[in-house]
Amino acid sequence: MKVWSIVGQKGGSGKTTLALHLAIAAAKDRKVLVIDLDPQQSAERWHAIRQRVTGAKDDPSIAAGPYQKLPDMLRTARKLGAELVLIDTPPKLDKAIIPALKAATMVLVPLKSSILDLQALEDSADLINLAKVRSKTAVILNAVPTGQNRESAIKESLRTASRLKLEVVPERLSELQTFSQGLRTGRGVTETEKNGTAAKEVSALYQGLWARDDSEDARE
Ligand SMILES: Nc1ncnc2c1ncn2[C@@H]1O[C@H](COP(=O)(O)OP(=O)(O)OP(=O)(O)O)[C@@H](O)[C@H]1O
Numbered sequence: 001m002k003v004w005s006i007v008g009q010k011g012g013s014g015k016t017t018l019a020l021h022l023a024i025a026a027a028k029d030r031k032v033l034v035i036d037l038d039p040q041q042s043a044e045r046w047h048a049i050r051q052r053v054t055g056a057k058d059d060p061s062i063a064a065g066p067y068q069k070l071p072d073m074l075r076t077a078r079k080l081g082a083e084l085v086l087i088d089t090p091p092k093l094d095k096a097i098i099p100a101l102k103a104a105t106m107v108l109v110p111l112k113s114s115i116l117d118l119q120a121l122e123d124s125a126d127l128i129n130l131a132k133v134r135s136k137t138a139v140i141l142n143a144v145p146t147g148q149n150r151e152s153a154i155k156e157s158l159r160t161a162s163r164l165k166l167e168v169v170p171e172r173l174s175e176l177q178t179f180s181q182g183l184r185t186g187r188g189v190t191e192t193e194k195n196g197t198a199a200k201e202v203s204a205l206y207q208g209l210w211a212r213d214d215s216e217d218a219r220e
């Protein structure tokens with residue numbers, strides 16, 4: 001069972017958007033569970049909308065609760081045969097973050113390219129180093145501008161990540177309205193615009209991450 005924890009010390013970096021889109025893309029052919037450790041419960045609220053709109057389908061499933069319940073939730077996920085668990089976490093330094101980092105087979109850090117986001121990456125890096133999970137951490141460039149400043153934004157983000165010795169995956173998610181629009185109606189871009197740019201980016205990212213996470217879970 002792969003466990004991908006999505007973390008970042010900057011609010012609004014795209015953690016929940018990323019968790020839900022990866023979950024929907026993966027749920028097409030795998031059993032997927034999203035664990036919402038954020039007290040804002042955005043993922044759990046979104047799931048309620050999805051169930052209403054799509055007729056109570058449970059793909060992906062969702063579980064929410066305090067971080068103390070994380071081991072129980074993971075045990076249940078394993079028992080139910082989940083192949084992928086995505087853990088959405090709160091933005092601020094919170095007691096939930098370290099357990100989520102420790103439980104992960106891969107740690108995902110979405111990074112937007114504003115100066116504030118780049119500065120906050122240092123705080124995320126500190127946390128990642130503290131939990132000793134740098135080797136399994138992947139930064140994902142998110143909301144990459146689609147205009148003429150795209151290349152400079154990418155360069156700047158890569159430079160910041162490299163300075164902090166964090167690896168960046170080659171797949172990017174562009175700044176596209178569709179990422180938020182679909183979620184409003186309980187759907188992801190791979191469902192609303194199957195052949196659109198956003199859907200292609202999410203699919204490529206999901207495939208890339210799946211191939212990258214070669215963890216052997218001894219308890220499988
Ligand atoms: N690739 C993208 N393109 C356009 N907008 C995006 C993209 N990714 C995220 N957003 C927007 O950025 C905002 C914050 O995203 P999201 O809620 O996923 O971040 P978060 O890290 O979970 O926030 P929080 O820290 O509050 O939990 C939302 O309005 C979302 O629609």
Ligand SMILES: [Mg+2]
Pocket residue numbers: 015016017038042088089
């Ligand atoms: Mg969130």
